[in-house]
Amino acid sequence: MNRKTILITDDSTALRTMLVSIIESLGDFRIVEAANGFEALRLLPREQVDLIFTDINMPDINGLELISYLRNNPNYRHIPVVILSTEGSQSDIEKGRSLGANEYIVKPFNSADLKNIIHKYLD
Amino acid sequence: MTDDNPLLNKAIRDFLAEAEEIVEQLGSELADLADSADKGDINPDLLNSIFRGAHSLKGLAGMFGFSSVAELSHNMENLLDRLRLGKLKLDAEVIAVLFESHDVLLSLVRGLSEGTNDVAEEKISLCAARINACLDEQTRSAASPPLLEKLGLSEQVMKSLTEYEEHRLLENLSKGKHIYRVHATFDLATFDQELATISDAIKTCGEIISTLPCISSNLETNIDFDILAGSTQAFQEFSQVIRHDNATLTLLNDDGKTPAATAANAGDSVGSVSGGQKTTDIPSSQSMHPPVPDSPAAAPVSAKSISRTVRVDIGKLDELMNIVGELVLAHSSIAALVQRLRNERFSQMSVELGKSAKVLERKLTDLQKGVMDIRMIPVGQLYEKMSRIVRTISREQGKKVELRFYGADTELDKLIVEDISDPMMHIIRNAIDHGIESPEKRLAAGKDEKGVIRISSYQKGNHVVIEVEDDGGGIDIEKVKDRAQQRGLVQNPGAVSDKEALEFIFLPGFSTTDQVSEVSGRGVGMDVVRNNIAAISGMVDIETTKGLGTRFVITLPITLAIIKSLIISCAGRTYALPVTSVLESLILTGNDIKTVERREVIQLREHTLPLLRLEDFLCLNRPTDRPGEFYAVVVGVAEKRLGIVVDELLGQQDIVIKSLGEGFRRFPGIAGAADLGDQRTILVLDVGGMISDTMRSGS
Numbered sequence: 097m098n099r100k101t102i103l104i105t106d107d108s109t110a111l112r113t114m115l116v117s118i119i120e121s122l123g124d125f126r127i128v129e130a131a132n133g134f135e136a137l138r139l140l141p142r143e144q145v146d147l148i149f150t151d152i153n154m155p156d157i158n159g160l161e162l163i164s165y166l167r168n169n170p171n172y173r174h175i176p177v178v179i180l181s182t183e184g185s186q187s188d189i190e191k192g193r194s195l196g197a198n199e200y201i202v203k204p205f206n207s208a209d210l211k212n213i214i215h216k217y218l219d
Numbered sequence: 220m221t222d223d224n225p226l227l228n229k230a231i232r233d234f235l236a237e238a239e240e241i242v243e244q245l246g247s248e249l250a251d252l253a254d255s256a257d258k259g260d261i262n263p264d265l266l267n268s269i270f271r272g273a274h275s276l277k278g279l280a281g282m283f284g285f286s287s288v289a290e291l292s293h294n295m296e297n298l299l300d301r302l303r304l305g306k307l308k309l310d311a312e313v314i315a316v317l318f319e320s321h322d323v324l325l326s327l328v329r330g331l332s333e334g335t336n337d338v339a340e341e342k343i344s345l346c347a348a349r350i351n352a353c354l355d356e357q358t359r360s361a362a363s364p365p366l367l368e369k370l371g372l373s374e375q376v377m378k379s380l381t382e383y384e385e386h387r388l389l390e391n392l393s394k395g396k397h398i399y400r401v402h403a404t405f406d407l408a409t410f411d412q413e414l415a416t417i418s419d420a421i422k423t424c425g426e427i428i429s430t431l432p433c434i435s436s437n438l439e440t441n442i443d444f445d446i447l448a449g450s451t452q453a454f455q456e457f458s459q460v461i462r463h464d465n466a467t468l469t470l471l472n473d474d475g476k477t478p479a480a481t482a483a484n485a486g487d488s489v490g491s492v493s494g495g496q497k498t499t500d501i502p503s504s505q506s507m508h509p510p511v512p513d514s515p516a517a518a519p520v521s522a523k524s525i526s527r528t529v530r531v532d533i534g535k536l537d538e539l540m541n542i543v544g545e546l547v548l549a550h551s552s553i554a555a556l557v558q559r560l561r562n563e564r565f566s567q568m569s570v571e572l573g574k575s576a577k578v579l580e581r582k583l584t585d586l587q588k589g590v591m592d593i594r595m596i597p598v599g600q601l602y603e604k605m606s607r608i609v610r611t612i613s614r615e616q617g618k619k620v621e622l623r624f625y626g627a628d629t630e631l632d633k634l635i636v637e638d639i640s641d642p643m644m645h646i647i648r649n650a651i652d653h654g655i656e657s658p659e660k661r662l663a664a665g666k667d668e669k670g671v672i673r674i675s676s677y678q679k680g681n682h683v684v685i686e687v688e689d690d691g692g693g694i695d696i697e698k699v700k701d702r703a704q705q706r707g708l709v710q711n712p713g714a715v716s717d718k719e720a721l722e723f724i725f726l727p728g729f730s731t732t733d734q735v736s737e738v739s740g741r742g743v744g745m746d747v748v749r750n751n752i753a754a755i756s757g758m759v760d761i762e763t764t765k766g767l768g769t770r771f772v773i774t775l776p777i778t779l780a781i782i783k784s785l786i787i788s789c790a791g792r793t794y795a796l797p798v799t800s801v802l803e804s805l806i807l808t809g810n811d812i813k814t815v816e817r818r819e820v821i822q823l824r825e826h827t828l829p830l831l832r833l834e835d836f837l838c839l840n841r842p843t844d845r846p847g848e849f850y851a852v853v854v855g856v857a858e859k860r861l862g863i864v865v866d867e868l869l870g871q872q873d874i875v876i877k878s879l880g881e882g883f884r885r886f887p888g889i890a891g892a893a894d895l896g897d898q899r900t901i902l903v904l905d906v907g908g909m910i911s912d913t914m915r916s917g918s
Contacts, residue, residue, distance in 0.1 A: 108237060108279055110230055110231075110238075111278065111279055111282060113226065113230035113233050114227070116230075128614060129614055129615070133432070134414075137432060138410075141407060153381070157430055158384075158429075161429065164432075165431070168433060168434045170434075182281070183293075187382050191378050195375075204278075204281035205282075
C-alpha cells in the first residue's frame with residue numbers, strides 16, 4: 097500500500113480536525129497531527145512525511161522557524177510545505193515563501209483549495 | 220462544508236469548545252493586562268498571548284463560517300497587532316474598547332453554543348467603529364532603525380523572525396538591553412525537555428525573542444537551537460544562568476554602549492515609540508479598567524441568556540463555602556454551650572435554646588448542601604478533553620483506540636474535577652503508549668485491532684470512583700520485579716507478591732520501558748500521578764492481567780470543603796480523621812496485638828489488619844506512659860485497610876479543611892488543618908496518604 101502521509105501542524109484542535117475531515121474526504125491519506133513546532137520536530141524523524149501544512153503563529157517555535165529548519169535539513173528539504181495563514185499576515189507569508197515554503201493558503205480556505213494543493217504535490 | 224460528516228460535526232463541537240476557551244482566556248488575560256497597565260509594566264508575552272487568542276479565533280471562526288465572530292475578532296486582532304508591535308499606545312480608551320469587544324465576543328460565542336443569537340449587529344459594528352477610531356488616531360509609521368544590522372544576524376535568522384519577533388528584538392535593543400544568542404545542541408529524543416530547562420532559565424532574567432531550530436552536525440541524533448534573548452544581565456551573570464554542557468553564549472551587541480532611542484517611555488515596554496509623536500499618556504492614578512456602566516440597559520448580555528444559568532467564579536464559591544464552614548463551626552460551639560447548660564441545670568431556657576439550635580442546624584445543613592451542589596459538576600466535562608488527547612496520541616502512535624465513557628453524569632466538586640484532569644490524562648497516555656498494542660500485534664493475539672479504553676465513574680458511598688481500563692497487553696509484572704531487583708529495591712523478586720510488585724510502579728523514576736517514549740515518558744511518572752491524587756485525598760489502585768489489560772481505580776472524596784470528622788487524641792495531641800474513611804473503631808489492650816514479620820497486626824474477624832501507631836507515624840514524643848487500654852480506628856480507602864492506634868476518641872465534628880500552603884503540600888499523611896471552633900487548631904490526617912505510606916514501607 098502506498099498511502100501518502102500528511103503532517104498538520106496547528107495549535108488549534110478544531111482546525112486540525114476540520115483539515116483532517118476535509119483531507120480524508122479527498123482520498124486515502126495517512127494524517128499525523130502536531131499541536132506545535134516541537135511536536136512536529138519530534139514526529140518528523142519517525143514518519144515518512146510527504147506533505148506538511150503548518151500554521152505560522154504558534155507558541156515556542158513558530159511556523160517560519162519550522163520551515164527554516166526543514167529547508168536546511170537534507171532529510172526534509174524535499175518535503176513540500178504549505179503555510180496555513182490568515183488574511184493580513186502578508187509579511188509573514190512572504191518570509192515563509194523566501195525561506196522555501198512551496199505554497200500558502202489563507203484561512204478561511206475550502207476543500208477545493210486543499211484538493212488543488214494535495215493533487216499538485218501528492219499525485 | 221456542511222455535509223453530514225461525523226468528523227466535521229466533531230470539528231464544529233471542537234470549535235465551540237475551543238472558541239469558548241479562547242474567549243474565556245482572553246477575558247482573564249485582558250483583566251491582567253489592565254492591571255499591569257495600571258502599574259505601568261506591561262508584559263509583552265501577555266500582550267502577544269492576547270493577540271494570538273484573537274488571531275486564532277479569527278482564523279477558526281472564518282473556517283467554520285461564523286462570520287460575526289470572525290469579523291469582530293479580526294478587528295480586535297488588528298488593534299492588538301498594533302499594540303504588540305508598539306505602533307499603538309495602550310491607554311484607557313484602548314483597554315475599554317478591548318473589554319467592550321470582548322463582552323460582545325463572549326455573548327456571540329455563547330450564543331453559538333446555546334443556539335441563540337441575540338447579539339445585535341449594531342453592537343458588532345459599534346465595536347468595529349470604536350476600534351477603527353483607536354487605530355486612526357494613533358497610527359504612525361514604524362521606522363525601522365538600522366539597529367538590527369549591528370547584531371550581525373544571518374539572513375536565515377532574520378528571515379525566520381516574525382514581524383512581532385523583529386519588533387521585540389528592536390524593542391530590547393532600544394531599551395539598551397544586551398542581546399544574546401544561545402546556541403545549544405540537544406539529543407533528538409529529549410530536546411524538548413532540555414530546551415524547556417534552558418528557556419525557563421533564560422526567562423528568569425530576560426526575554427526570549429525567538430527559538431530557531433537548526434540542523435546539527437549529527438543530523439540523525441541531534442538537533443541544535445539558536446535562542447535569541449534580551450536581558451539586562453551582563454555576560455558573566457547571564458552565562459551563570461544558562462549553564463548547560465552543550466550551549467554556547469554570544470553577546471551580539473558587544474559595543475559596550477547603550478543603543479540610542481531609550482529616552483521616551485522608558486517605563487512602558489509596549490507603547491513606546493521613538494520620536495516626538497503625540498502620545499496620550501494616562502496619569503498613573505487613572506484606572507485602566509473600563510468605566511462601570513450604571514444604566515441597566517448596559518448590563519451584561521448574559522443576563523438575558525435563555526439557558527437561565529449564571530456563570531460564577533469558583534473563587535466566589537470557595538468564599539461562600541468558607542463562610543458556611545465558619546457558620547457550621549459557630550453552630551458547633553452553640554450546640555456545645557446548650558449541652559453544657561443542660562448538664563449544669565435543666566431550665567426552660569436551655570430547652571428553648573436547644574430547639575433553636577436544632578432548627579439552625581437543619582437550615583445550615585440545607586445551606587451547606589445547597590452550596591455544595593453548586594460546586595458539583597459532572598465528571599463528563601473532563602471526557603471531551605480526554606477524547607481529544609486520545610485521538611491525537613493514537614494517531615501519533617499509529618494505534619487504533621476507541622474511548623468509551625460510562626457514568627458521565629456522576630458529579631464531583633469542581634476543584635476535584637480540575638485536579639484529577641492531569642493525573643487522568645497521564646494514565647490514559649500510559650494506556651495508549653504502553654498498554655494498547657499495535658493493530659498488528661492485537662490481530663495476532665486474536666483481539667480486535669481497535670483497542671478500547673473504558674472510562675467509567677460512579678458514586679460509592681461518600682466517594683466517587685473513576686476507573687480507567689484498557690484492553691491492552693497489561694503490565695509485565697515479571698519485568699517490574701526484575702527492574703525492582705536491578706534497582707536494589709528487592710533482594711528476592713520471587714518472594715514479592717504481584718500486588719506488592721505493582722506498588723513499585725508508583726515509585727519516583729521507576730519505569731520498565733527501556734526507551735523513553737514521546738508520549739508518556741516526559742519525566743512525569745506514576746509517582747506524580749499518585750501524589751496529585753493524594754493531594755485531593757484520593758487513592759489510586761492498579762489491577763492488571765497479562766495479555767488482557769490494566770485497570771486503574773481512582774477513589775476520590777465527593778468534596779473537599781466540609782467534612783465530618785472523628786476527633787482523636789494521641790500522646791496528648793488532638794487530630795481529626797475524615798469520617799468518610801473510618802469503617803469502625805475497636806478497643807484494644809496490649810495483648811490483642813501480634814507481631815507478624817516485624818509488623819504489628821491484630822486479628823479482626825477473619826482478616827489480619829495491619830496496625831499503625833500514630834505516635835510512630837508522626838514521630839511524637841510521649842510525655843506519659845501508654846494507656847493500658849487504647850483504640851484502633853479502622854480506616855479504609857478503596858480495598859485497603861489499616862488500623863490506626865490512638866489513645867482516645869473524642870467525638871465527631873464537622874470541620875473545614877484549610878490548606879497548610881505549598882510548603883507542607885507534600886507532607887505525607889497530613890491533609891491540612893482545621894479549626895475546632897474553640898480557638899484550637901488541629902491537624903487533619905490524610906488517610907489515603909497514611910495507607911499508601913504504610914503499604915510502601917511494608918513492601
